[in-house]
Amino acid sequence: LAKTTQPISMDSYEGQEVNITCSHNNIATNDYITWYQQFPSQGPRFIIQGYKTKVTNEVASLFIPADRKSSTLSLPRVSLSDTAVYYCLVGAHGSSNTGKLIFGQGTTLQVKP
Amino acid sequence: EADIYQTPRYLVIGTGKKITLECSQTMGHDKMYWYQQDPGMELHLIHYSYGVNSTEKGDLSSESTVSRIRTEHFPLTLESARPSHTSQYLCASRRSTGADYGYTFGSGTRLTVV
Numbered sequence: 238l239a240k241t242t243q244p245i246s247m248d249s250y251e252g253q254e255v256n257i258t259c260s261h262n263n264i265a266t267n268d269y270i271t272w273y274q275q276f277p278s279q280g281p282r283f284i285i286q287g288y289k290t291k292v293t294n295e296v297a298s299l300f301i302p303a304d305r306k307s308s309t310l311s312l313p314r315v316s317l318s319d320t321a322v323y324y325c326l327v328g329a330h331g332s333s334n335t336g337k338l339i340f341g342q343g344t345t346l347q348v349k350p
Numbered sequence: 351e352a353d354i355y356q357t358p359r360y361l362v363i364g365t366g367k368k369i370t371l372e373c374s375q376t377m378g379h380d381k382m383y384w385y386q387q388d389p390g391m392e393l394h395l396i397h398y399s400y401g402v403n404s405t406e407k408g409d410l411s412s413e414s415t416v417s418r419i420r421t422e423h424f425p426l427t428l429e430s431a432r433p434s435h436t437s438q439y440l441c442a443s444r445r446s447t448g449a450d451y452g453y454t455f456g457s458g459t460r461l462t463v464v
Contacts (some may be wrong), residue, residue, distance in 0.1 A: 248373055271452045273452070273453070278438070278442045278458065278460065279455075279458065280441075280442065280456050280457055280458050281393070281440075281453070281455050282453025282455065283452040283453065283454070286452055326452075338410070338453070339395075340385070340392055340393040340394075341391055341392060342391075343392075
């Protein structure tokens with residue numbers, strides 16, 4: 238399973254764009270990159286998933302360079318409610334996966350007024 | 351609207367008691383998981399199941415046990431609770447085929463053993 242490295246914490250202000258970068262140097266060919274968000278006393282919530290280039294949904298964008306050794310989660314115009322822990326996970330897709338994803342320490346994002 | 355349900359949400363129990371944490375999902379997912387998480391710390395996989403009658407231990411050793419008699423139900427049992435079992439327990443499920451949208455987590459059970 239590919240190990241991921243991301244900053245322990247980040248601070249931002251309301252209305253700013255936040256970019257959280259995750260390193261995954263040992264990513265395998267069939268691995269996808271998935272980001273989760275977790276609020277205190279709740280389970281993690283799926284945000285976005287991608288394999289290469291750029292993926293965008295109503296919540297965030299995910300940028301993946303050609304070598305796929307890193308990825309960047311972009312949150313546009315954050316609000317106080319975006320204060321949470323963000324996890325980057327790498328693992329195989331669909332039926333080929335073992336399902337055993339490893340959650341690291343994640344990045345604690347603090348959004349200030 | 352939650353598709354995976356955990357009960358109870360909070361539980362305070364005395365040492366030595368037997369407890370079962372319930373987890374049910376309505377999505378028909380084959381794969382289900384139990385994670386343990388202490389406040390401010392990482393999630394650790396303690397059990398998982400690939401389908402009915404399939405259970406495996408996770409990466410973190412745990413004194414708990416699980417069963418998977420029905421696809422939708424994946425309860426976790428502690429035969430004799432101890433203060434060291436105090437933690438948050440999170441249940442998750444994931445589809446095995448088709449489009450993969452990652453894990454769906456329940457809201458968790460916060461267990462306190464006194």
